[in-house]
Amino acid sequence: MSASLEFARLRVRPRGLLLCLLMLIGQPAIAEVYTYIDAEGNRVYTDQPRRNAKKVDIAPSNQMNSAPRKSSQASSAKPRPGPLFRYQLLRILAPEPDSTVRDVQGNLIVTVTNDPQLQQGHRYRLLLDGSAHGEFGRSPVFSLTNIDRGTHQLSIEIVDEFGRVAERTPNQPFHMMRISLSQKRQAQPCKTEEYGVRLECPIKDKPPEEESSILPFL
Template sequence: MSRLAFTFACLLLAGVCTPALAEVFTYVDADGNRVYTDQPKPGNAKRVEMAPLNKMPAVKRLSPPRPPAKAPVEPPYQVLRILFPAPDSVVEDAAGNLMVTINSEPALLPGHSYRLLFDGTQVGQPGRSAVFPLENLERGTHQLAVEIIDSQGLVVERTPSQPVHVRRVSLDSKRRAQPCKLPDYGVRPECALKDRPEPDNDIPFIPFI
């Protein structure tokens, strides 16, 4: 690169880096060399027309929009409970039978079913009926819980386990506690018709005087 071209390139770079009002002049010195300068000497110096500087507007950086806050999802059921038997209640039945009754608010949604758990094990098949009959339960304390499941078998809602105490009182014990009378036979379970005593049809003999 010639000295003249190098000098001109430096002045152009200086023009880019200097404010827009800076000017560049050129002239030929006594040795016949062309000189570029921003401080011209009186004489044959001429102003060099510079191309306008490219100006880019500052880009304002915008923060990314915040995702909208998600509304809390309310559970589909406000109430799910076992109406009968009450928690920690005692159920007396000679055969060990028990009728479990369930309540939910709102009522079961389409595709949902009740499932009864007895001591942690499913009893029968899930269904939409709110009544589950249990038969021949063993004496002692047991745990009851109810679930609402969807069509895929996933649990939607569940009650806490609650204890129930089953007491199987024998019929003989009931008869001893409350003896059977004639109107009780065929009415009270412990007073079977077959055990009803035969009526006394003998007519007492009344001697004539």
């Protein structure tokens, strides 16, 4: 047999042809198959192309890929929200409604109260003029700084762990007056012990103490 892979020469019989094709399909190294009629009239199958040889079309293998394995651990389902919890009371304690706040730097402390107490997973959110101000938190005390002069609206929300608003106060107005230090000092004069304590009473402006006119005894 030649170096090329040639298969047994067969006379054209259906049974022999079928057997030969099965042998060819079973060869893992064969990429293409050719056939021709030799000088003795026999049909020959080979993997080497030759003159007057025809390429044999072979159907692709019907080998099935193994099905992917399913994960043994089921994906954890997210908890579904239950009924929305309602509070009987949510109110801003300070500043009082329609109050005037006088602060040089525009600072303000806001405090709230609610009943019943804040539930697990619930947080407060402060809204200033309709926009969220600062981060969510569980503290009922908020510190605001550098608020512009003029009238503003305050509101407090309680938000649950699913982002739903459980309760919200109505908008509550307040007025910010950012007076100068001199105006504040005129409205409330500085006392001796307040120099270096109050912002509008710097220590450099403290008047000198009067010397005692009583001479000490010799």
